Amino acid sequence: MKAALLYKNEKKLRIENVDIPEINDNEILIKVMAAGICHTELHFIDNVLTAGKYPIIPGHEVSGIVYKKGNNVKDFNINDKVILYYYNGCGKCDFCINGYENLCVDPRMEYGFINDGGFSEYIKAGEKNLIKLDDDTDIYSIAPIACSISTGIHAINKVRPKLNDNVLIYGVGGVGFDLIQLNKLNGCNVFSASRNDKKLDIAKTLGSDYNINTKNEDIVNKVTNLGGVDIIYDLIGSNETINNDIKMLNNGGKLILIGYTGHDININPLYLIIKEIQIIPCVGNTKYELKEAIKLFNEGKIKIVIDKFDRIENINDDLEKIRNGDAIGRIIIKFD
Numbered sequence: 001m002k003a004a005l006l007y008k009n010e011k012k013l014r015i016e017n018v019d020i021p022e023i024n025d026n027e028i029l030i031k032v033m034a035a036g037i038c039h040t041e042l043h044f045i046d047n048v049l050t051a052g053k054y055p056i057i058p059g060h061e062v063s064g065i066v067y068k069k070g071n072n073v074k075d076f077n078i079n080d081k082v083i084l085y086y087y088n089g090c091g092k093c094d095f096c097i098n099g100y101e102n103l104c105v106d107p108r109m110e111y112g113f114i115n116d117g118g119f120s121e122y123i124k125a126g127e128k129n130l131i132k133l134d135d136d137t138d139i140y141s142i143a144p145i146a147c148s149i150s151t152g153i154h155a156i157n158k159v160r161p162k163l164n165d166n167v168l169i170y171g172v173g174g175v176g177f178d179l180i181q182l183n184k185l186n187g188c189n190v191f192s193a194s195r196n197d198k199k200l201d202i203a204k205t206l207g208s209d210y211n212i213n214t215k216n217e218d219i220v221n222k223v224t225n226l227g228g229v230d231i232i233y234d235l236i237g238s239n240e241t242i243n244n245d246i247k248m249l250n251n252g253g254k255l256i257l258i259g260y261t262g263h264d265i266n267i268n269p270l271y272l273i274i275k276e277i278q279i280i281p282c283v284g285n286t287k288y289e290l291k292e293a294i295k296l297f298n299e300g301k302i303k304i305v306i307d308k309f310d311r312i313e314n315i316n317d318d319l320e321k322i323r324n325g326d327a328i329g330r331i332i333i334k335f336d
Contacts, residue, residue: 001017001018001019001020001120001121001122002015002016002017002120002121002312003015003016003017003018003057003116003121003312004057004058004059004119004120004312004315005018005055005056005057006041006044006045006051006054006055006056006057006058007054007055008051008054009047010045011045012045012316013045013058013119013315013316013319014055015312015313018057018120020121020122021116021122021123021124022124023068023069023070023124024070025070025071025072025073026070026072026073026126026127027069027070027073027124027125027126028066028068028069028070028073028076028082028124028125028126028127028130029066029067029068029069029123029124030062030064030065030067030082030084030122030123030124030125030130031064031065031067031121031122031335032062032063032064032118032120032121032122032123032335033063033064033139033140033143033334033335034062034063034064034139034140034141034142034143034309034332034333034335035059035061035062035063035117035118035119035143035332035333035335036059036061036143036144036146036147036148036174036330036331036332036333037059037061037315037318037319037322037330037331037332037333038060038061038144038147038148038174039173039174039259039322040060040147041058041059041112042322043260043262044056044058045319046262048260048261048262049113051113051114052110052114052115053114053115056112056115056116056117057112057116057117057118057119057120058112058117058119059112059117059118059119059120059333060084060086060110060112060113060117060118060146060147061086061143061144061145061146061147061148061330061332062083062084062086062111062117062118062123062143062146063081063082063083063084063133063140063143063146064081064082064084064118064123064139064335065079065080065081065082065139066078066079066080066082073127074127075127075132076127076130076132080132080133081132081133081134081135081137081139082130082131082132082133083131083133083142083143083145083146083290083294084111084118084123084125084129084130084146085128085129085130085131085146085287085290086110086111086112086129086146086284087101087102087104087107087109087110087129087284087287088101088108088109088110088111088126088128088129089101089107089108090104090105090107090108091108092106093105093106099286099287099288100286101286101287102154102283102284102285102286109129111123111125119312119315119333121335131287131290131291131294133294134298137298140309140332140334141304141306141332142294142297142304143332144174144304144306144330144332145293145294145297145304146290147175147284147285148174148175148178148304148330149178149182149293149296149297149302149304150284150285150289150290150292150293151175151178151258151282151284152175152178152179152293153182153285153289153292153293154282154284154285154286154289155179155233155256155258156179156182156183156186157289158256158280158282159231159254159256159280161183161186161188161230161231162187162188162230163186163187163188164187164188164189165183165186165188165189165230165231166188166189166191166226166227166228166229166230166231166250167183167188167189167190167191167229167230167232168190168191168192168193168223168229168231168248169190169191169192169193169203169208169233169235170193170219170232170233170234170235170236170241170244170245171193171194171234171235171236171241171259172192172193172194172196172199172200172202172203172235173194173199173235173325173327174305174327174329174330175235175258176192176194176199176203176233176235177202177305177329178302178304179233179235180192180203180207180208181206181207181301181302181303182302184206184207185296185301185302188231189209189210190207190208190209190210191208191209191210191211191212191223191226191229192204192208192210192211192212193211193212193213193214193219194211194212194213194214195213195214195215195325196213196325196326196328197213198328199328200212200213202305202328202329206303206305210222210226219248220244220247220248223248224247224248227250228248228249228250228253229248229249229250229253230249230252230253231253231254231255231256232245232248232249232253232254232255232256233256233258234255234256234257234258234259235258235259236259236261237257237258237259237260237261237265238261238263238265239263239264239265239266242255242257242265242267243266243267246267246271246272246275246277247271249275250275251275251276252275252276252277253275253277253278254277254278254280255277255278255279255280256280256281257279257280257281257282258282304329304330305328305329305330306329306330306331306332307321307327307328307329307330307331308331308332309331309332309333310331310332310333310334311333311334312335315333318331318333
């Protein structure tokens with residue numbers, strides 16, 4: 001099968017022909033129909049994150065159809081449409097027992113992180129890592145839900161925004177577009193920040209109340225002059241943005257960190273203390289949150305912003321487009 005592989009310390013993925021995975025009696029072989037490209041893939045390329053093995057097939061936003069199943073598989077049938085939940089915890093730690101496999105202390109698998117992911121024509125998984133989709137689901141467009149909308153829901157669940165809260169989406173893009181919609185569903189006033197006017201135009205169509213182009217506007221002055229914000233979703237996570245966050249948050253405000261750079265952050269804790277600002281990290285999502293994302297998508301309450309569909313052969317160009325901030329929404333690798 002054709003796949004994109006990341007080799008250690010290489011800056012581009014290699015497109016290679018590799019063996020189709022063999023499954024045991026408890027596993028399912030999925031024919032991958034679509035795989036979204038997340039900014040996380042760049043963190044692996046840049047060695048901000050270290051993969052569980054090399055070479056590895058990245059890709060954790062995966063949708064497809066059941067192609068083959070083991071003898072013990074009961075809940076899925078051939079040709080079922082499915083989406084992958086990319087965490088597979090130990091099932092024994094307190095986090096797993098309480099449904100937070102994204103925080104498992106000894107994960108068995110994490111597709112595209114520890115073991116091979118979905119930038120390939122086929123992927124194998126156990127029943128617990130698959131969710132069956134409706135027959136009429138757009139199997140190509142839904143792939144990014146596995147991370148983007150689900151991560152947004154996880155962030156929402158961490159901060160619990162209230163009606164009429166002022167919230168800032170700092171770094172509008174794949175997850176940012178979803179956060180705009182999710183916060184509007186919660187009745188919030190949404191500020192959106194980006195260096196890209198095209199992204200801000202889409203943000204407005206999704207319900208953003210105030211747009212800020214950080215390339216030519218002073219975000220701190222603009223936000224504070226409008227009364228500050230109660231919650232900031234920081235999708236960049238740089239020293240500059242986090243220090244700006246602290247200045248823009250109102251007393252008792254919440255800063256939720258979703259993006260990161262791998263560099264240290266220098267902040268004065270005094271400002272956190274006197275304003276009682278909470279810093280809340282956010283990683284991934286739970287399986288329940290993925291199911292909630294699918295429900296919202298099916299009900300038409302949230303839209304996935306897609307830049308384009310592309311072929312696996314062009315994935316390195318797509319990654320550079322994302323790196324440069326030029327992707328307007330998710331780029332999805334589509335398999336025939």
